[in-house]
Amino acid sequence: MNSVYTRIRILAVEIASCYPPVTFYADYMDQVDYSLDLFMTDPVIGRLRRHVAENIENDFGHGMAHSIKVALDAGTLVAVEMHGREVEGPDLAHRVRMAHCAGLLHDIRRKHADHAAQGALYAGPVLEDYGFDGADVADICVAIGNHEAFKTVAECRSEAGALLSDCLYDADKFRMGPENFTHTVWEMLSYADVPLTRFMALYPKGMAFLDRIRHTFRSPTGKIYGPRFIDLGLAIGKDLHECIRSEFF
Numbered sequence: 001m002n003s004v005y006t007r008i009r010i011l012a013v014e015i016a017s018c019y020p021p022v023t024f025y026a027d028y029m030d031q032v033d034y035s036l037d038l039f040m041t042d043p044v045i046g047r048l049r050r051h052v053a054e055n056i057e058n059d060f061g062h063g064m065a066h067s068i069k070v071a072l073d074a075g076t077l078v079a080v081e082m083h084g085r086e087v088e089g090p091d092l093a094h095r096v097r098m099a100h101c102a103g104l105l106h107d108i109r110r111k112h113a114d115h116a117a118q119g120a121l122y123a124g125p126v127l128e129d130y131g132f133d134g135a136d137v138a139d140i141c142v143a144i145g146n147h148e149a150f151k152t153v154a155e156c157r158s159e160a161g162a163l164l165s166d167c168l169y170d171a172d173k174f175r176m177g178p179e180n181f182t183h184t185v186w187e188m189l190s191y192a193d194v195p196l197t198r199f200m201a202l203y204p205k206g207m208a209f210l211d212r213i214r215h216t217f218r219s220p221t222g223k224i225y226g227p228r229f230i231d232l233g234l235a236i237g238k239d240l241h242e243c244i245r246s247e248f249f
């Protein structure tokens with residue numbers, strides 16, 4: 001990444017640090033810990049993590065780090081939604097493990113056109129080797145196929161499958177909050193030679209896209225916290241735009 005964008009990224013991180021974070025991780029600390037603990041200790045997830053690390057098309061800011069964050073948050077969201085529904089023990093672990101698998105695999109075909117559908121096609125045969133039955137594999141694949149915004153959402157075969165699909169979508173779109181300006185944009189720019197004038201010309205379109213995402217969250221918890229992530233991202237984006245205009249033009 002060129003030095004101008006490195007300086008702007010540092011500004012973005014500084015601006016983000018001035019705002020209080022979205023309270024999702026603090027409000028659901030138990031579920032965050034549960035998801036993280038399972039992710040780090042489950043042998044199935046450990047094996048799939050290694051597979052994804054070796055095969056993911058690591059570009060555009062949607063590589064392994066992004067997939068891990070989505071997997072962890074999708075697992076947290078599933079655990080939050082199951083809280084109070086008497087789904088616990090091995091049943092809860094199974095559902096959170098499925099969310100982790102969906103998160104790890106969702107962008108495995110990021111460079112391909114229609115990457116969500118291509119990711120679902122890739123995930124099916126892989127998951128059959130990880131001890132999931134056909135119905136579980138189908139649920140994970142439908143969730144992966146449904147993770148792109150503003151596309152037709154395929155129907156899920158069960159309530160559990162629909163929740164998995166919604167939680168994966170929301171965990172992916174949580175990344176379009178502050179992380180968009182502290183990480184993703186710069187990782188995308190590092191793969192493209194975009195002059196600052198062009199970047200600034202595209203800026204309003206990017207902000208408008210984020211604003212549209214604000215209304216697309218799907219799970220009950222995602223509908224509460226998703227708009228907060230997006231609002232925080234938009235506030236950081238607005239401040240950053242002012243800073244770039246005053247310091248670089």
Ligand SMILES: [Fe+2]
Pocket residue numbers: 106107115116147148
């Ligand atoms: Fe994606």
Ligand SMILES: [Fe+2]
Pocket residue numbers: 062066070106107172
């Ligand atoms: Fe993604």
